[in-house]
Amino acid sequence: MIGKLYASEGDYIASGDRLALIRSRELASLKAAWLTSKTRESLASKALAREEGLFAQKITSEADLQTARAEFEAAKADSDAAENELHAAGLSDAALARIATAADGDNANAYLFSPIAGTIVRRTVTLGETVSAGDAGADPLFTIVDDSIVWADIAVYKQDIARIRKGAAVALKTDDGEVLAQSTVAFVLPVISEASRTATARVIVDNPDGILRPGQFVTADLSVGAPDSVLRVPESAIQLVEDKPSVFLPVDGGFAPRAILTGAKSGGFVEIRSGLKIGEFIVTEGAFTLKAQLEKDAFGDGHGH
Numbered sequence: 001m002i003g004k005l006y007a008s009e010g011d012y013i014a015s016g017d018r019l020a021l022i023r024s025r026e027l028a029s030l031k032a033a034w035l036t037s038k039t040r041e042s043l044a045s046k047a048l049a050r051e052e053g054l055f056a057q058k059i060t061s062e063a064d065l066q067t068a069r070a071e072f073e074a075a076k077a078d079s080d081a082a083e084n085e086l087h088a089a090g091l092s093d094a095a096l097a098r099i100a101t102a103a104d105g106d107n108a109n110a111y112l113f114s115p116i117a118g119t120i121v122r123r124t125v126t127l128g129e130t131v132s133a134g135d136a137g138a139d140p141l142f143t144i145v146d147d148s149i150v151w152a153d154i155a156v157y158k159q160d161i162a163r164i165r166k167g168a169a170v171a172l173k174t175d176d177g178e179v180l181a182q183s184t185v186a187f188v189l190p191v192i193s194e195a196s197r198t199a200t201a202r203v204i205v206d207n208p209d210g211i212l213r214p215g216q217f218v219t220a221d222l223s224v225g226a227p228d229s230v231l232r233v234p235e236s237a238i239q240l241v242e243d244k245p246s247v248f249l250p251v252d253g254g255f256a257p258r259a260i261l262t263g264a265k266s267g268g269f270v271e272i273r274s275g276l277k278i279g280e281f282i283v284t285e286g287a288f289t290l291k292a293q294l295e296k297d298a299f300g301d302g303h304g305h
Helices: 025-055 062-086 093-097 159-163 288-302
Strands: 002-005 020-025 109-115 116-123 142-145 149-157 169-173 179-188 196-206 219-222 232-234 239-241 244-251 253-261 260-268 269-274
Touching: 025 062, 062 093, 149 159, 149 169, 149 179, 149 219, 169 196, 196 219, 219 269, 239 253, 239 288, 244 288, 253 288
Parallel strands: none
Antiparallel strands: 002 020, 020 109, 116 142, 149 196, 169 179, 169 219, 179 196, 232 269, 239 244, 244 253, 260 269
């Protein structure tokens, strides 16, 4: 039975925090059985030691010694079995050490602790509710989500599997193209879904700000094929100037556009096939503002004539 609840949905908890207090008559019985078996083991151990001393002095028979040893072995086996049952119920060695000195009623208490840090997204129990251990059909008492690191599973069509490589750059985007996160392919699962006929490429993403949410759908932009040496620039650096893809370069007194020929896009970057050389400086942030100012100046000149 749930005797106390320490956390609810929406709470952020640390690893090891208490979630609930469970009162269990079965647990109290297991602890009592263990205490009884430990007492029997202790008495049997003392009886064996006494018989060994008497046998050394030739006061007792070997048969009495063997009987005492058998009784000790049986008591120890019972004690070990009772201890294993308590360990199976989730009790640590430190918790076992406190059983003998526990206050009245405390041996029926068990605390449920969080195994990880995260946010409680679901709690299925209420105060006073009866719960059972090992019920395969029962819902988890607490569902805790740690979204500081998330996995993005990307569906890859079978004809593209051979082109996806571990370490390939990946940009995760919204439907409107906004880049949410960038990472690399951690691995490609070696199976193909019979239903969708796709494989899965998994991307592990650091998510400290919680931008990505478990269950969220995203679009993945992947680098594929061999990692040839190419010149690439951020997508934000490229603007259409007079209907031509262009980048802005610093010149005397300001910035000027230069037309370029673009290639493949991946991971938030665009391949530059011509019009730009490695080592040249370009504007990577604010290119849209420069384009707007250029168009404004051109519009103003047009009205001046």
